[in-house]
Amino acid sequence: MVVTIWFIRFIVVKSNALVLEPLVKLSRPYIGNGTLEYLVKIALFIIVIFIIMLIGFGTRVLFLRKFFSYFEKLFYQVPMAGRIYSVTKDMSQAFLGQSKGIFSRVVLVEFPRKGIYSIGFVTSEGKGEVQEKTEERVINVFVPTTPNPTSGYLLLVPEGELTNLDMSIADGMKLVVSGGMVTLPEKVKIKKKDESV
Secondary structure (H helix, E strand, O other): OOOHHHHHHHHHHHHHHHHHHHHHHHHHHHHHOOOHHHHHHHHHHHHHHHHHHHHHHHHHHHHHHHHHHHHHHHHHOOOOOOHHHHHHHHHHHOOOOOOOOOOOEEEEEOOOOOOOEEEEEEEOOOOHHHOOOOOOEEEEEEEOOOOOOOOOOEEEEEEHHOOOEEOOOHHHHHHHHOOEEEEEEEHHHHHHHEEOO
16 A cells, blocks of 8 residues: 555656646746646646556557557667666566466475475476486475565475465465465465375
């Protein structure tokens, strides 16, 4: 809730400083000061929001999607900025659930030491040199930090040491982000390898 309020306030303040104030200054000779000025600001703010909504709708239309995709590809070519945009986009898709298959399941893993468990998200199986140099088959597990799940640890865990949780990726992420304040469903099945409860 705090983040949402902060974000809305940020948008309002920035749009007011960058868009509304300059437009109001241009139109001040015609509208004067007082109540009418505030009404103009409100009207302009509504127009800005409407334009943003139109852009969002436009990206869903096939023709406009190709149009935005073309400029997105151009943006990728910009040194540094393109790389930051690419990484940010991939991370947002991973953590906001806009793409499938990034996390396959939620697991418990003993981390940072034996006897203490952390929530982890399986990303893939270990491959290549990593798999060749380990005795057991290892699984790539991402253990996010609380309350910011975009940072965390990549653990390569032997498959037999993972405890599968019968919860959705979204529920697991809620548990991490909330620091455990979001309670789990009453019935959560915990499955170990070759064993079910």
